[in-house]
Amino acid sequence: MATLETITLKVEKLLRMAADREGTAxxxxxxxxxxxxxxxxxxEKSQLxxxxxxxxxxxxxxxxxxYTDMQFMxxxxxxxxxxSQVVMFKVPRSSxxxxxVIFGRPHHVERAIMLYGFLSTAMIAGATTMTDMWPDxxxxxxxxxRSWMTGFISEISARLRIIEADHTEDYGQAASSDGSHADSSSGPSGGMSGALVLQKDRELAEDLAREHFPFLRRSRSGRRTFDAQSFHHGAKEGQAMDLGQTRVGRTVGALPRGTAG
Structure with a gap:
């Protein structure tokens, strides 16, 4: 199996080639x-x-x-x-x-951070390009x-959720981590189903977050002026960033809520 370093180099190369041919098939x-x-x-890391x-x-x-608040979003x-579970540390009396802080199984955390590194720069640059080209x-x-970036994040997360769902059964394992076989939630091979593996991964991330920060609370979004047209343009850009599947529905999904520490 390829190492994370090898995967990163390949992904960076592919994305540079995609950027050079932006807007084309x-x-x-x-x-x-x-x-x-x-x-x-x-x-592959999960199965390994x-x-x-x-x-x-x-x-x-x-x-x-x-826009560190949008980077966190x-x-x-x-x-x-x-x-995974992500915890936010805000600057007092500021946005x-x-x-x-992100908690999770190493292969999930690695993927989230890698994607974040690729997309955060593109997100801020895209929002700037939009306001420069179409002043209002x-x-x-x-x-x-902010509206553009919200639309971008919403569309990216909705489409990424579809990709992960497509691979859910691939996470299925022959036996649980302690060596015992699953029963009512077993997969077609008699082992632990992919859905159960990922559910346990999520619970593990949440448990570790509570261990480190026992007084976690849900963050409350502040009231801000919202521009629907900019949100729409950001969502369209998110649609253009294919995440590994052929064209999917254009439904914009709800954003998950963060946690503040």
């Missing part, structure tokens, strides 16, 4: 290959570690630059879809987020950028 194919490769990596005791890990990520959406004197630039 060939560019879509390169992007499809990149994200399908990442999906296969997650499944099937006989080991399941463990979760913690990764701390400093959020810097502009993207990471939280990716982590939630990829069976800024200083740090994110009636809506503030900040409102339009």
């Amino acid at each position: 060939e560019g879509d194919v390169f992007r499809d290959k990149a994200f399908e490769l990442m999906a296969q990596y997650g499944v 570690n099937a006989g080991e005791k399941a463990t979760a890990e913690r990764r701390d990520i400093d959020l810097v630059g502009t 993207l990471l939280n959406a990716l982590g939630t879809v990829l069976h 800024k987020v200083s740090k994110a 004197p009636n809506v503030s630039v900040t409102t339009r950028k």
Whole structure:
């Protein structure tokens, strides 16, 4: 099986080729290959570690630059879809987020962070391009950028959820991590079903997050002006970023809610 370093190099190369051919069918194919490769990596790592005791890990990520709250929203959406738990550290009396902490099985965390690294830069650049190319004197630039990024994140997370669902059964294992066979939730081979494997992965991530931060609470979104047209443009850009499947429905999914520490 390929290492994470090898996968990263291949994905970066494919995404650069996709960017060079942006807006073309060939560019879509390169992007499809990149994200399908990442999906296969997650499944293979899960199966490789099937006989080991399941463990979760913690990764701390400093959020810097502009729109750190939107950067967190993207990471939280990716982590939630990829069976992890993400915790937010906000700057007091500010919309800024200083740090994110992600908990999960190592192969899920690796995929979420890798995707975040690829998409966060594209998200902020895309929002800036939109406001520069289509100025609107009636809506503030900040409102339009945030709305665009919200649409982008919503569409990306909805489509990523579809891809992960397509691979759910591939996570099926011959036996549980302690060596015993599953029963009522077993897969076609008599072992643990893919859905049960991923459910246990999610529970493991949540348990570790509570262990580190026993007083976690759900974050409350502040009231902000919202620009529907910018949201729509961001969602359309998210649709253009194929995540490994052929064209899927255009339904924009609800965003998962983050957790504050």
